[in-house]
Amino acid sequence: MSTVENQVPVFQGIPSLDDLARIADLLVQAGLETIELSDGKGARCFLRVDAPASASHVPTSDVSPAPAEAMQTDIAVKTPYFGVLALTDLAEIGTLVRQGDVVAQMRIGTLQVPVTVPVEGTVVEVVGQDGVLTGYGAVVVRIEPTV
Amino acid sequence: MSDMQRFKRVLIANRGEIALRIQRACRQLGLETVAVYSEADADSRHVHEADVALCIGPAAASKSYLDMEGLLLAAKVMEAGAIHPGYGFLSENADFADVVEAAGLTFVGPTGDSIRMMGDKITAKRAMRDAGVPCVPGSDGPLPSSAEEVRAIALEVGFPVIVKASGGGGGRGMRVVHSVDELDDAVALTAKEAQQAFGNSTLYLEKYMQKPRHVEIQVLCDTHGTALWLGARDCSLQRRHQKVLEEAPAPGIPPETIAEIGERCVEACRQIGYRGAGTFEFLYEDGIFAFIEMNTRVQVEHPITEETTGIDIVAQQLRIAQGKTLDLRQEDILMQGHAIECRLNAEDAATFMPSPGTVTRWDLPGGPGIRVDTHVVSNYTVQPYYDSLIGKIISYGATREQAIARMRVALAEMRVEGISTNIALHQDLLADPQFQEGGVDIHYLERWLAERSPS
Numbered sequence: 001m002s003t004v005e006n007q008v009p010v011f012q013g014i015p016s017l018d019d020l021a022r023i024a025d026l027l028v029q030a031g032l033e034t035i036e037l038s039d040g041k042g043a044r045c046f047l048r049v050d051a052p053a054s055a056s057h058v059p060t061s062d063v064s065p066a067p068a069e070a071m072q073t074d075i076a077v078k079t080p081y082f083g084v085l086a087l088t089d090l091a092e093i094g095t096l097v098r099q100g101d102v103v104a105q106m107r108i109g110t111l112q113v114p115v116t117v118p119v120e121g122t123v124v125e126v127v128g129q130d131g132v133l134t135g136y137g138a139v140v141v142r143i144e145p146t147v
Numbered sequence: 148m149s150d151m152q153r154f155k156r157v158l159i160a161n162r163g164e165i166a167l168r169i170q171r172a173c174r175q176l177g178l179e180t181v182a183v184y185s186e187a188d189a190d191s192r193h194v195h196e197a198d199v200a201l202c203i204g205p206a207a208a209s210k211s212y213l214d215m216e217g218l219l220l221a222a223k224v225m226e227a228g229a230i231h232p233g234y235g236f237l238s239e240n241a242d243f244a245d246v247v248e249a250a251g252l253t254f255v256g257p258t259g260d261s262i263r264m265m266g267d268k269i270t271a272k273r274a275m276r277d278a279g280v281p282c283v284p285g286s287d288g289p290l291p292s293s294a295e296e297v298r299a300i301a302l303e304v305g306f307p308v309i310v311k312a313s314g315g316g317g318g319r320g321m322r323v324v325h326s327v328d329e330l331d332d333a334v335a336l337t338a339k340e341a342q343q344a345f346g347n348s349t350l351y352l353e354k355y356m357q358k359p360r361h362v363e364i365q366v367l368c369d370t371h372g373t374a375l376w377l378g379a380r381d382c383s384l385q386r387r388h389q390k391v392l393e394e395a396p397a398p399g400i401p402p403e404t405i406a407e408i409g410e411r412c413v414e415a416c417r418q419i420g421y422r423g424a425g426t427f428e429f430l431y432e433d434g435i436f437a438f439i440e441m442n443t444r445v446q447v448e449h450p451i452t453e454e455t456t457g458i459d460i461v462a463q464q465l466r467i468a469q470g471k472t473l474d475l476r477q478e479d480i481l482m483q484g485h486a487i488e489c490r491l492n493a494e495d496a497a498t499f500m501p502s503p504g505t506v507t508r509w510d511l512p513g514g515p516g517i518r519v520d521t522h523v524v525s526n527y528t529v530q531p532y533y534d535s536l537i538g539k540i541i542s543y544g545a546t547r548e549q550a551i552a553r554m555r556v557a558l559a560e561m562r563v564e565g566i567s568t569n570i571a572l573h574q575d576l577l578a579d580p581q582f583q584e585g586g587v588d589i590h591y592l593e594r595w596l597a598e599r600s601p602s
Contacts, residue, residue, distance in 0.1 A: 028205065082203050082221065108220045133224060135202030137186045
């Protein structure tokens with residue numbers, strides 16, 4: 001049986017980076033921005049994630065970045081809203097993209113919402129389809145972060 | 148009947164069992180459906196089965212099922228002509244009803260003005276009193292600021308009284324006062340809490356009924372002046388103001404009495420120009436009905452009325468929204484037999500804490516007179532983000548005894564693994580002699596739970 005309680009790691013000392021990433025994911029899912037943990041012995045950990053509308057798949061936090069090895073995996077750049085996907089020129093395999101670059105626009109009528117890249121890297125796969133109505137949280141491109 | 152349709156495609160702005168229920172009604176009427184869902188609900192039955200589906204946001208309801216702007220944009224991009232709000236979420240949000248209609252879409256429900264009128268308890272009660280619906284004796288409006296005048300009102304009504312926040316609801320913002328010397332403090336404290344909780348310190352006061360039952364009347368109104376009542380439901384079995392088990396009709400109340408109240412309710416509907424499905428909720432004690440509030444939407448427990456009347460309430464909501472006539476007269480509505488609904492919740496049997504998780508086994512009951520409304524299928528994951536309702540078992544019998552017997556067999560057949568449920572609680576309740584006798588009050592379940600708890 002899986003409950004919210006047992007998805008949250010028990011906090012005894014500083015959580016591992018994996019645990020922090022899981023906590024950050026849960027925060028994003030719950031629409032929360034910050035959490036503060038303490039173990040009663042003076043150790044405190046404060047986490048803040050980007051606003052839930054962020055395109056970032058991996059939530060940023062105040063903790064030091066994960067080891068380079070863990071960063072080697074692809075990062076999925078997801079849609080922050082729904083709409084008709086309009087890929088930009090940057091959404092092409094092999095393109096070097098920087099943090100904040102726009103790989104697509106989500107269009108609904110006159111509304112345009114950009115899909116932005118969370119970290120610098122190289123586009124390794126284009127998943128989103130141009131001109132197709134796409135829901136929230138769909139993968140647009142995958143990028144391999146620059147080490 | 149005219150084949151002209153105001154809309155051909157309905158966006159269902161909800162999730163869970165009611166989304167599936169609305170989808171079924173749309174299908175039967177030949178309407179297409181749009182499922183909009185949060186990321187957490189991507190793997191739900193109504194999403195898979197919808198004509199078209201769109202993920203509109205993350206799990207947090209504020210960014211999906213409660214996001215008015217997002218829902219309107221989704222309706223536009225998915226070319227829906229109507230929005231059915233279900234229950235909960237935006238179903239009783241007057242502003243939402245207004246923006247939907249302002250966008251040229253049909254809101255499957257009453258007008259924003261009707262919702263607004265019923266959302267404020269003081270205006271709702273005044274409108275009901277004016278229309279001849281019986282109300283509990285009370286202040287008939289906001290409490291005056293003078294403590295002396297408040298005392299005079301309370302003494303005239305008679306203690307005990309209950310002081311309530313005009314903007315409150317769901318059991319919050321109210322206080323029972325047993326004697327005149329407690330009154331001043333209670334009013335001051337409730338006003339302060341009401342200001343903090345609802346941003347509105349307006350209070351009213353009513354006679355406190357000590358052992359009432361919760362009895363409600365279902366109505367259906369079209370836009371051509373026809374307003375019908377579909378009998379009563381008894382929803383007295385509640386825990387923390389949440390209904391647990393409901394039945395129709397209300398045991399022991401003569402049909403003539405219900406008919407008289409029903410007529411007053413539909414007269415009130417005609418006077419305020421109400422449209423769609425609605426429910427008048429009453430407290431009932433010693434033969435006296437006292438209006439509490441009107442729910443301007445379809446209710447969780449609507450199936451028991453469907454069973455006793457044979458009327459598909461959700462399909463009627465959609466037909467009314469199309470501008471069609473009800474094609475029914477009051478004398479055509481037969482209220483026959485007895486129906487019971489057990490709400491199945493994913494919750495711990497002892498603590499009532501939600502029990503989300505993956506359902507590894509889901510065997511449903513069957514047989515004559517058994518209906519199950521649920522969105523759950525085997526391997527479905529109950530999400531922690533929303534309410535814990537996972538389905539409803541509805542039993543129907545020619546008599547109350549038969550409905551109880553069928554429900555007990557159904558509950559014994561039901562097999563759920565992977566999550567905890569309240570099935571055992573329902574089994575114990577149905578075996579309880581007081582329940583079997585019928586007519587328990589709204590505090591009965593909590594007393595019963597307290598008495599059997601090991602502490």
